[in-house]
Amino acid sequence: MKRKISICDSTIWLGEQTAGYSMSATEKVEIAKQLVRLGVDVVEIGYPYTQNEEAIANICEKITEPIIEVMCDSDMPSAERAVKAVAAAKRGRINISANAGGDAAAVKAAINKVKSVCEAEVSVKNACEVSADALVAFARELESFGADIICVCDGNGSCAPNEFYETVKKVTDAVKTPVSVLCGNDLGMAVANTLAAVRAGASEIKCAVGGVGERAGAAALEEAVAALYAKSEYYNAETGVNTRSIYRTSKLVATVLGYQIVPNRPIIGDNAFNVAEGGDRLIVKPETIGVFRNNLVLGKFSTKADFQTRVTELGYSLTPTQTDECFGKFVELTSRKKSVSDKDIEAIVEPLGTSGKDYFELVNFVINSGNMFPSSATIIMKKNGKETTKVETGSGPIDAAFKAIDRITKIDVSLESFALQSVTEGEDALGDAVVKVKYADRVITGRGISTDVIEASIKAYVNALNKIAATVEE
Template sequence: MSRKIFIFDTTLRDGEQVPGAKLNKRQKIEIAQQLAVLGVDVIEAGFPCSSPDDLAAVKAISENVKGPVITGLARAVVEDIDIAWEAVRNAERPRIHVFLGSSDIHLQKKLRQDRATALRQAVDAVKYAKRFCEDVEYSTEDASRTDFEYLCRVLDAVIKEGATVVNVPDTVGYAVPDEFGEIIRKLREKVPGLDKVTLSVHCHNDLGLAVANSLAAVSNGANQIECTINGVGERAGNASLEELVMVLKTRHATFDAHTDVKSQEIYRTSRMVSRLMNVPVQPNKAIVGANAFAHSSGIHQDGILKDRSTYEIMKPEDVGIRQHKIVLTARSGRAALRHRLTELGYTILPEVFDRVYNRFINVADRKKEIGSEDLHSIVEIELTRVPETYTFHSLQLMSGSSMVPLASVTLTREGVKITDAATGNGPVDAVFHGIERIVGVSGKLRDYDLKAVTMGRDALGEAMVRVEIEGTVYSGTGASPDVIEASARAYLNAFNRYFANSH
């Protein structure tokens, strides 16, 4: 049986220290209830002495959220401990979490006291907290920069006084994995009672190593990890819960450890925290980012469609994401396009598919991502396409509020480029006249409609025209991220229908 790693979630305390991410009581309860569904072992609901609002929120969570241990943070002073106990006393499983700096930097620069005084304060704080609550956690703030022998003395003393959990934080994200893992290993050897309590770590991400340091600690005997949803928290944030949980799940054989987190609830929880804190998740964020299970490279897409294990080491469904996403871009290959068209319900003959693919690449070269509506437009144009007497090649425009628009249009016929220019009442009118000069036939525009197929500045524009040519009205459609080009393609499409009908 593998070793269980307890997940201590501090999203509602350390996570809320992100500037601008303040949560009200209702929002805190909503997140806490979801954390309980997620299956975390401990919820640090807040820092009750910091404000009356935070005290009220922690009390409400303690009274309404069942399952996890509920804890509140307190400095190693009597007043803070009293308030913390008031906040969590009605919890199904309460805990008081006490902390005090242990590094010489914190003792001398912040607390203005020596090691002996700080040690007495730590012992007295744990002794006082034990009067109220059986479950007491003690944190040695800035442990990774603390003299090792002194760190051992502090942990030994608070364990003897009844601390049930001792936490070794990398408060400023200074540690590196080998070093931090070694600290945990040596503490296991040097502190006698450490095997009888829960050894916890709390790593910050200032050097981007919070998850790596936490895992190094697990490998060396830590059995509780303090972390946050989406890695939110002070400065560069905390160790990311979703990354830690999925590393232990995906690389179970390596760590021989597990958590009780229901991983299928990860994505839902991530989205909730992002929404309520108004802190966006970066697209390339591991596990929960928008691109975490998205594939845009043609080679990757082909591999994924053949066997998901080629480019996915875990299933998106395992974290609550419905499925991986095939992102159609200019780098996508034929396999991905054919797969997406099949999903949209199209069965396309090989010769038509080649035309669809060529038009797709033409559009994708100028548009970041091709969505479903874009594909519908591209396919419908190709499926209703007639033999092309003339093919659109390019156009150039000169236009402005104080000049007559001039358009230069280039078409191809039987592989030969033909260019002509014309003016008009506007840029679209000038392009239409240019097309007429090349094809040698005039038309009367009876209807013209232009719409955006998708949203955004790079939206695909779709033009539809009805043109009367020699007494008969012909329809034409065209699509392009450039609305003038879309209009030109639609107008030319109408003339090609005229030529197809004439022969």
């Protein structure tokens, strides 16, 4: 009988540890809901610091199936705050960070406090920095304290797979308590180390969609799960993940965090399933992760039922209101494009549920630009329902547009980065704009799509400002 490997997803926590990325409380809830559809066993949402409290409360209230895990340090005030944060969860767990050789009495007290309300996991942060004997001794001590699960961490990704296998094997041989692992990707071996740990007896792996995380990130969930699926016999292990939701989940996380999935990314990149004719040697089929090929072409004569059928085939579940909203955008797009591809539909549907309330709404814009005079932009927007018009000049059309928007919104931000790429091929391709703006001490990502690249850029900027307005209100 194959071993069941528990999947602890740390996307919500590690996503915000990634330089230049942030998420609103609404976006965290939407990702958590998608992780439920994906079928992960644990959703780790980080420390209950002030900016994260609303997201934790909402997730604990709305998510009932997987275990909800929050984090704390081994001191009592931190443990008490975590206990309070997770109290509303139907199934909660608290991950206590500790060091082998540290204050054992404090760790024991934290475990006792946590176990009064839920399961206690202890992450040994320096597991790969101390001797094997010291690690095993600490693991046995944690077991005697009543820890429900012990996490062996290679947070800075310093181990090679064989090294990590030996480290984890010594722990699994020494204790009966379940062992989990967390691997950093600094040397590009996070997934390999995670899989080595499975062979060594680990029963839970921590990973993140897209491998997001600080520095080089963590083990990519889609890669680890796909490897366990494809090599199930070798590892004598399986997961409970609904693999057909992998692609949809990856696209959602990329949309929320505002990064582009590179074409040659394993499992989820556009080139992952491109093979020469007659040379189909794919280990994992596209439909296994939720990529369905369909020759049906949608266009201006396609009905709402046609659109709804294709959306469902792509793995999306929309409410009637969301369907109406997306179909309206689809109809608008067909007035600009002869045919609408699956990627176009994904671009329409992906932002649903993540943008929150629109404090600012683009109504119209006029751009005058050339190389003989300064560019100017006339922007007409609704601010809290009231229409406002501003005109500005700039060093280019986008600079002028952003300045006009700043005058309307009166939000003081600085532009950190701006990127633009096409979603599909052809002259009428959708442009996908991503902007990152700095507000106070946070970097906020905005995204916009349109067949007009300037409109896409304006929408992305407005999207970022709406997120800031929502954050201020929260």
